[in-house]
Amino acid sequence: xxxxxxxxxxxxxxxxxxxxxxxxxxxxxxxxxxxxxxxxxxxxxxxxxxxxxxxxxxxxxxxxxxxxxxxxxxxxxxxxxxxxxxxxxxxxxxxxxxxxxxxxxxxxxxxxxxxxxxxxxxxxxxxxxxxxxxxxxxxxxxxxxxxxxxxxxxxxxxxxxxxxxxxxxxxxxxxxxxxxxxxxxxxxxxxxxxxxxxxxxxxxxxxxxxxxxxxxxxxxxxxxxxxxxxxxxxxxxxxxxxxxxxxxxxxxxxxxxxxxxxxxxxxxxxxxxxxxxxx
Amino acid sequence: xxxxxxxxxxxxxxxxxxxxxxxxxxxxxxxxxxxxxxxxxxxxxxxxxxxxxxxxxxxxxxxxxxxxxxxxxxxxxxxxxxxxxxxxxxxxxxxxxxxxxxxxxxxxxxxxxxxxxxxxxxxxxxxxxxxxxxxxxxxxxxxxxxxxxxxxxxxxxxxxxxxxxxxxxxxxxxxxxxxxxxxxxxxxxxxxxxxxxxxxxxxxxxxxxxxxxxxxxxxxxxxxxxxxxxxxxxxxxxxxxxxxxxxxxxxxxxxxxxxxxxxxxxxxxxxxxxxxxxxxxxxxxxxxxxxxxxxxxxxxxxxxxxxxxxxxxxxxxxxxxxxxxxxxxxx
Numbered sequence: 001x002x003x004x005x006x007x008x009x010x011x012x013x014x015x016x017x018x019x020x021x022x023x024x025x026x027x028x029x030x031x032x033x034x035x036x037x038x039x040x041x042x043x044x045x046x047x048x049x050x051x052x053x054x055x056x057x058x059x060x061x062x063x064x065x066x067x068x069x070x071x072x073x074x075x076x077x078x079x080x081x082x083x084x085x086x087x088x089x090x091x092x093x094x095x096x097x098x099x100x101x102x103x104x105x106x107x108x109x110x111x112x113x114x115x116x117x118x119x120x121x122x123x124x125x126x127x128x129x130x131x132x133x134x135x136x137x138x139x140x141x142x143x144x145x146x147x148x149x150x151x152x153x154x155x156x157x158x159x160x161x162x163x164x165x166x167x168x169x170x171x172x173x174x175x176x177x178x179x180x181x182x183x184x185x186x187x188x189x190x191x192x193x194x195x196x197x198x199x200x201x202x203x204x205x206x207x208x209x210x211x212x213x214x215x216x217x218x219x220x221x222x223x224x225x226x227x228x229x230x231x232x233x234x235x236x237x238x239x240x241x242x243x244x245x246x247x248x249x250x251x252x253x254x255x256x257x258x259x260x261x262x263x264x265x266x267x268x269x270x271x272x273x274x275x276x277x278x279x
Numbered sequence: 280x281x282x283x284x285x286x287x288x289x290x291x292x293x294x295x296x297x298x299x300x301x302x303x304x305x306x307x308x309x310x311x312x313x314x315x316x317x318x319x320x321x322x323x324x325x326x327x328x329x330x331x332x333x334x335x336x337x338x339x340x341x342x343x344x345x346x347x348x349x350x351x352x353x354x355x356x357x358x359x360x361x362x363x364x365x366x367x368x369x370x371x372x373x374x375x376x377x378x379x380x381x382x383x384x385x386x387x388x389x390x391x392x393x394x395x396x397x398x399x400x401x402x403x404x405x406x407x408x409x410x411x412x413x414x415x416x417x418x419x420x421x422x423x424x425x426x427x428x429x430x431x432x433x434x435x436x437x438x439x440x441x442x443x444x445x446x447x448x449x450x451x452x453x454x455x456x457x458x459x460x461x462x463x464x465x466x467x468x469x470x471x472x473x474x475x476x477x478x479x480x481x482x483x484x485x486x487x488x489x490x491x492x493x494x495x496x497x498x499x500x501x502x503x504x505x506x507x508x509x510x511x512x513x514x515x516x517x518x519x520x521x522x523x524x525x526x527x528x529x530x531x532x533x534x535x536x537x538x539x540x541x542x543x544x545x546x547x548x549x550x551x552x553x554x555x556x557x558x559x560x561x562x563x564x565x566x567x568x569x570x571x572x573x574x575x576x577x578x579x580x581x582x583x584x585x586x587x588x589x590x591x592x593x594x595x596x597x598x599x600x601x602x603x604x605x606x607x608x609x610x
Contacts (some may be wrong), residue, residue: 021388086319115533206416
């Protein structure tokens, strides 16, 4: 009986530690989000969305950074999504059993978690150094490189979930594969494919490191793709590390905006995914 | 009659021709689409090749100038153009180790709670919360670390650590010096918080692959919940867990923004964990746009190459482990 008691006590002890981990882990994350909302909401005002980033010591907003982020994210996703979807289509449809697919899947998974600052260096080497100046285009290209693996992964996964009987039925009618993929595969996996794109946008919208030396930053409003452009993450980086109170407060507000965007996108993606009919 | 047949033939022939040309068009478009997707798949490989090639090309001047000494030199002096990677590499490894030492046990605890203990009603919301947190950009953790966590550590924790360990042989060097707030330890803890949701969500997925029969059998012979976890769940999922931990480590090594805010950017290797240091990614993020001269830029790119090689190896091991787990499942 003594042995049994000590085993039970040990079990209780370790499970108690697990419980403690949950409290500390989730509590800590809640604390971070709490501070973010508190600091971010304190200074939010219409000026944030209507005025440019200010010089040190005066008030202003984040309009140029928000617009810059929107432009570069849109462009990056617009370049990365078709490429990623086509590659994912090859892996799930034409080349499902080919060796190339195994290799691409492996490499893609590595690119998926590769340090994003290295992607920034890559784009700096191939675009910024060749063109001789920083540009929004280079920033968008860096984001596209980050989008591609995310979209490849979800496209392949979602197409593999489409039952083969559907494809076989369509093939039996004599349709070529490209039409089967377009009218059956993509249509059946539509919710999943949209989820993938949303997740890619979420991933990209908070990326800072690859933008620092591709799009650089810009204190003024600019829509010129061939010139440096401001972005929310880059502005947060610059403002948070500055000694000026106004800048630091704007950094908090920007951080809140990014977090809200990312959370909204992930929640929408999740809702879409759960709508998907059972396999 | 003969007349009718002739009309039929005449009517069929164009139809047949139309059918044939439509089929040929189908075939052409199918081949074109096939080649297009194939090209896209190759693009992924070319991207990786491009990243490696451009990093090697970019770091050539530094490799030529310093050779292998680059790895073992601590000095980093842009004025005299003497560069060495030792301090950033050391910082990267130490902060990642601190992060993993904190994050892995906590993540396993949370994953065990989610799969074995949590009431069914709570399982889904808590799981979703963790996955949402895994998506929060690292710059958020960085800004929180800089404005909230570092001042807190400086005022309340670090002085206590310094005075508590002042007489103890090894610990007194690890926790020595003035309490800056920012430094290697702070960066490690912030990284831990950032990696926690990633490792947790993989561990939970892996734990869920354990067949219920195995656990039920263990319970039936009288095992306690902890014994089931220790002797059935963890051994069964070992390969996948290592994969998940490696994935977290890969993220921690390459993480830039969360670290850059709180590490202090000092190019030296200090024995104290409270001293400011630097990591590879923080060095690149801070200095790249201000780097003047080819050698300086090249040295920074060489740092990027080192980082990429390290994370590539770690991530490759991680993916290999996770792939083996999927094969195991399929069997």
